[in-house]
Amino acid sequence: MAKSTDTKRPPDATGTMIDAMANWQAASLGALNWFGAPTIERMSDMGAEWMTFVAERVREDVALQHSLLHAKTPADVQHVQMTFLQNALDQYSAETGKMIELSSRLFEASEDDSDDDLADNVNV
Numbered sequence: 001m002a003k004s005t006d007t008k009r010p011p012d013a014t015g016t017m018i019d020a021m022a023n024w025q026a027a028s029l030g031a032l033n034w035f036g037a038p039t040i041e042r043m044s045d046m047g048a049e050w051m052t053f054v055a056e057r058v059r060e061d062v063a064l065q066h067s068l069l070h071a072k073t074p075a076d077v078q079h080v081q082m083t084f085l086q087n088a089l090d091q092y093s094a095e096t097g098k099m100i101e102l103s104s105r106l107f108e109a110s111e112d113d114s115d116d117d118l119a120d121n122v123n124v
Contacts, residue, residue: 039107046102053095060087 067080 042102042106046099046106049095049098049102053091053098057088057091060084060091 064080064084067084068077071077071080
């Protein structure tokens with residue numbers, strides 16, 4: 001088998017990706033720089049709250065299936081279903097309130113933010 005005499009080196013994939021990401025940031029993600037740490041923390045809190053809620057709802061769904069499998073009469077099935085629906089409505093209502101509260105505070109300036117910090121974040 002003959003060796004290739006082509007001495008061309010492949011492009012540096014890491015450097016190419018870094019350049020591409022820098023270009024993407026400059027083109028679209030640069031606007032996110034003004035958020036600052038407090039806003040990012042609040043967004044993280046919202047995400048954590050939502051994931052906790054979804055995990056709890058999945059547990060409720062599994063418990064529903066367990067309860068339905070152990071129901072002895074049609075009346076038991078109806079009771080399990082009605083209890084599940086009422087709990088779901090209550091939980092979704094409460095979660096909606098929490099998410100509205102968290103989202104209303106999302107872009108508030110915290111006590112730690114100063115005008116200088118906000119200006120620095122805009123120019124980053």
